[in-house]
Amino acid sequence: MSSTGSLNQYIQLIERMYRTSQGNFLARLLSLRDEHVGNRNLRSSDIATLVEGNCVAPLDEIVISHLLCVKSLYMREFMEAFEHQSACVACVVRLLQNQKEVNWGLPVMYTVCLDLRLVAQKAEASCLQSNGKILEKAAESLLACFRVCAADNRSSDADTKRLGMLTLVNQLLKVYFRINKLHLCKPLIRAIDSSPFKDQFPLAQQITYRYFVGRKAMFDSDYRSADDYLSFAFHNCHKQSIKNKRLILTYLVPVKMLLGFMPSIQLLQKYDLMQFWDLVSAVKKGDLRGIDRVMEEHESFFISAGIYLIVEKLKITAYRNLFRKVYLAENSHQIEIASFQAALQLMGHDDVDADETQCIVANLIYDGKIKGYISYQHKKVVVSKQNAFPPLSSLY
Amino acid sequence: MSSYFEFFCQNLACKSTQNADRILGTCYSMCPEDEVKLREAERLVHVLEVWGSERKLVKSYSRSAADSNMAVPHLLRPYSVLVNTVQYLLLDITRRVDVPESVMYDFVNDRLRAVRQDITIQRLHPTQCVDLLEPMIRFYVYYGYVLSGHPLKDYDPVLNKKYLLECLKWYLSCCDIIAKEEGHIDKLSDFFSSLDLNTRGKTKTKLVNDQVLLESLYILCNPDDLHPLYRYLKMAKDLKGQEKLKLSYEIAIANLQGNYVKVCRLSEKLCPLLYCAISTYLPILQRRALNVMCSAYNNKRLTVPSAALVRWLGFSTDRDASTACSHYGLQVNDNMVRFDKTDFKTDARLHIPVIRNIRKKFEVSLIDIFTYETCK
Numbered sequence: 001m002s003s004t005g006s007l008n009q010y011i012q013l014i015e016r017m018y019r020t021s022q023g024n025f026l027a028r029l030l031s032l033r034d035e036h037v038g039n040r041n042l043r044s045s046d047i048a049t050l051v052e053g054n055c056v057a058p059l060d061e062i063v064i065s066h067l068l069c070v071k072s073l074y075m076r077e078f079m080e081a082f083e084h085q086s087a088c089v090a091c092v093v094r095l096l097q098n099q100k101e102v103n104w105g106l107p108v109m110y111t112v113c114l115d116l117r118l119v120a121q122k123a124e125a126s127c128l129q130s131n132g133k134i135l136e137k138a139a140e141s142l143l144a145c146f147r148v149c150a151a152d153n154r155s156s157d158a159d160t161k162r163l164g165m166l167t168l169v170n171q172l173l174k175v176y177f178r179i180n181k182l183h184l185c186k187p188l189i190r191a192i193d194s195s196p197f198k199d200q201f202p203l204a205q206q207i208t209y210r211y212f213v214g215r216k217a218m219f220d221s222d223y224r225s226a227d228d229y230l231s232f233a234f235h236n237c238h239k240q241s242i243k244n245k246r247l248i249l250t251y252l253v254p255v256k257m258l259l260g261f262m263p264s265i266q267l268l269q270k271y272d273l274m275q276f277w278d279l280v281s282a283v284k285k286g287d288l289r290g291i292d293r294v295m296e297e298h299e300s301f302f303i304s305a306g307i308y309l310i311v312e313k314l315k316i317t318a319y320r321n322l323f324r325k326v327y328l329a330e331n332s333h334q335i336e337i338a339s340f341q342a343a344l345q346l347m348g349h350d351d352v353d354a355d356e357t358q359c360i361v362a363n364l365i366y367d368g369k370i371k372g373y374i375s376y377q378h379k380k381v382v383v384s385k386q387n388a389f390p391p392l393s394s395l396y
Numbered sequence: 397m398s399s400y401f402e403f404f405c406q407n408l409a410c411k412s413t414q415n416a417d418r419i420l421g422t423c424y425s426m427c428p429e430d431e432v433k434l435r436e437a438e439r440l441v442h443v444l445e446v447w448g449s450e451r452k453l454v455k456s457y458s459r460s461a462a463d464s465n466m467a468v469p470h471l472l473r474p475y476s477v478l479v480n481t482v483q484y485l486l487l488d489i490t491r492r493v494d495v496p497e498s499v500m501y502d503f504v505n506d507r508l509r510a511v512r513q514d515i516t517i518q519r520l521h522p523t524q525c526v527d528l529l530e531p532m533i534r535f536y537v538y539y540g541y542v543l544s545g546h547p548l549k550d551y552d553p554v555l556n557k558k559y560l561l562e563c564l565k566w567y568l569s570c571c572d573i574i575a576k577e578e579g580h581i582d583k584l585s586d587f588f589s590s591l592d593l594n595t596r597g598k599t600k601t602k603l604v605n606d607q608v609l610l611e612s613l614y615i616l617c618n619p620d621d622l623h624p625l626y627r628y629l630k631m632a633k634d635l636k637g638q639e640k641l642k643l644s645y646e647i648a649i650a651n652l653q654g655n656y657v658k659v660c661r662l663s664e665k666l667c668p669l670l671y672c673a674i675s676t677y678l679p680i681l682q683r684r685a686l687n688v689m690c691s692a693y694n695n696k697r698l699t700v701p702s703a704a705l706v707r708w709l710g711f712s713t714d715r716d717a718s719t720a721c722s723h724y725g726l727q728v729n730d731n732m733v734r735f736d737k738t739d740f741k742t743d744a745r746l747h748i749p750v751i752r753n754i755r756k757k758f759e760v761s762l763i764d765i766f767t768y769e770t771c772k
Contacts (some may be wrong), residue, residue: 082678088766104564128576131569131572131573132578152513219622239612303629306626306628308626309622309625309626309629309649309652312649312653313652313653315653316653316654353692355657355704355707356655356657356658356661357709358657358692359654359655359656359657359658359708360655361692362688362689362690362691362693363654363692364655365691365692366654366687367690368694373694373695373698374691374692374693374700375693375695375698376693376698376700376701376704377698377699
């Protein structure tokens with residue numbers, strides 16, 4: 001929309017879009033990321049009185065809070081801007097609630113909700129003490145929208161506001177991941193998974209949704225479903241969205257590694273994720289010292305991505321690979337615990353003793369990664385004659 | 397809870413007025429006059445509030461109800477009184493030997509809840525909250541272990557854990573706020589200055605605030621939870637480098653990898669309270685480990701001596717280990733355990749091994765438990 005024109009022209013345009021039910025245009029007129037935001041005429045000192053009486057009923061409040069928010073943003077008063085944007089969202093919620101049997105207003109809701117989150121992030125950054133409280137408050141506003149959409153079960157399938165649920169859920173997931181309140185995601189995920197529109201939502205939204213749900217599954221140590229969700233996201237993500245694909249891979253690669261699939265160097269090179277390459281070779285070799293080195297070198301990357309503990313778990317895979325080498329070298333079905341112990345010591349676990357070695361082997365047997373049993377008396381591991389070390393990818 | 401949160405947010409918006417509408421208690425004894433009269437009249441004085449001919453009442457916990465106004469200054473105790481109350485409860489009451497420990501625990505727990513209620517209503521500053529919460533957490537950790545063998549009617553471990561986590565999370569979020577307010581002030585120097593204070597007032601035992609210990613407790617009280625570990629990873633360098641915290645992290649990682657031998661071995665290096673925390677978790681670790689061993693040592697003819705289990709799983713005696721094994725359905729003959737996958741009872745109740753005497757093990761007094769500092 002143009003960045004010139006008077007306030008009255010702007011209001012008239014909004015009213016026309018409203019009357020003709022043009023949700024997408026209306027959304028642009030109320031966006032904080034549209035050209036009209038740069039229009040000086042919309043930033044007069046007394047917006048409220050100028051708009052009031054000049055604009056039809058449900059729209060006036062929306063326009064006022066929108067323009068006040070714009071003004072606060074220009075003055076870099078992010079806290080204030082957040083308050084105005086929250087008010088704007090609340091007005092839109094009421095507007096939607098009163099629009100029965102139609103859903104053309106959804107784009108407006110998407111826009112104001114997205115803007116709310118962005119403004120909240122700004123406010124959060126400017127207010128040191130808040131500690132996530134502002135984003136939490138934003139999430140409450142988003143939830144109000146969500147409830148309106150979820151409750152709209154009388155309209156026909158084409159006109160139901162329930163089609164807007166996923167976009168909101170994605171916004172909420174973004175907030176919850178940012179403030180580290182993953183337990184709040186659960187009811188949202190349930191709502192989407194039980195929705196009859198599950199597969200009708202726009203693909204882009206589905207990808208975002210699965211990216212977050214996959215990450216959550218990963219944190220809950222549910223690697224099978226994490227793999228499913230993240231793989232869907234990765235395969236369906238547009239091939240030019242390199243940044244997004246890289247983000248997805250940041251989680252998909254360690255999950256796949258845990259499940260026994262190692263990434264190729266070409267893939268890691270293509271997406272600039274070479275941090276994983278050293279890790280891959282160390283895990284393959286069972287090089288425990290190497291894993292520690294990689295973890296130290298890329299500590300900040302692994303920690304900020306939240307996958308540091310997953311990498312810790314990869315050590316178990318490394319144990320398995322190391323023991324398999326010992327088994328192949330010994331070429332026997334009865335292997336001394338001492339051989340395993342020596343291998344561990346050689347690879348960097350200097351202080352490991354027979355007891356701990358047995359414990360590590362015991363866990364591998366329990367997980368099904370080694371087929372066999374330990375004999376305490378003989379200090380030996382007796383492995384199965386067939387398939388003593390089944391491929392990891394066959395286990396899950 | 398959410399209304400409290402809204403209130404908090406409002407205060408964020410108008411910070412200047414924050415101090416103006418804060419309620420300040422004016423009750424300068426451990427128990428408000430009204431309650432003393434009521435309880436004397438209704439014969440509701442607890443046996444632990446009677447000291448010979450004297451009576452020393454402490455405000456008891458009561459649930460907030462819709463029709464009762466709790467925010468009355470003369471019913472609330474200000475910070476200084478709360479400090480004295482906590483100190484009295486933990487350092488004096490816990491020494492009483494004329495009542496069973498579980499009764500004493502119930503009493504102190506109730507009075508501590510009342511203290512927390514006073515903190516919440518008066519919305520004390522985080523630095524003050526921290527001072528009051530820290531000793532409470534020690535109390536819950538210590539008695540969480542000591543009472544863990546008691547029957548459910550005397551002591552409920554789930555409730556204890558709930559209070560413990562409530563206090564711990566509150567404490568840690570206060571620490572975060574303080575750290576943010578301080579900005580870049582070096583935490584270590586701050587730490588040393590607080591040490592100084594304590595040595596000066598050494599004539600009388602005082603409660604202390606030891607963040608390193610508490611951060612470690614957060615890790616070891618929930619070894620199966622990843623959140624404390626992520627919290628640790630994101631900590632500031634100086635805090636992260638503390639030996640005690642590093643050790644706790646290492647134990648939690650070993651637990652994550654199922655390495656029970658390492659967990660038990662490393663926990664011998666812990667200080668009394670951290671040892672209590674991991675010991676409370678020990679029964680769960682033992683059950684899981686025995687289940688793992690059932691697969692790993694699964695053999696009809698071979699056995700494992702109980703002595704090995706004592707070494708690996710922190711049992712105190714061979715008999716203790718054998719009892720646990722038979723409890724889970726395994727065959728034990730002459731202190732030799734036969735592991736068989738099919739024998740293990742996965743639905744058996746958690747077996748609580750014999751509780752060790754912490755004070756004797758570490759040669760510390762009860763007062764030491766509530767006041768020792770890790771970095772001295």
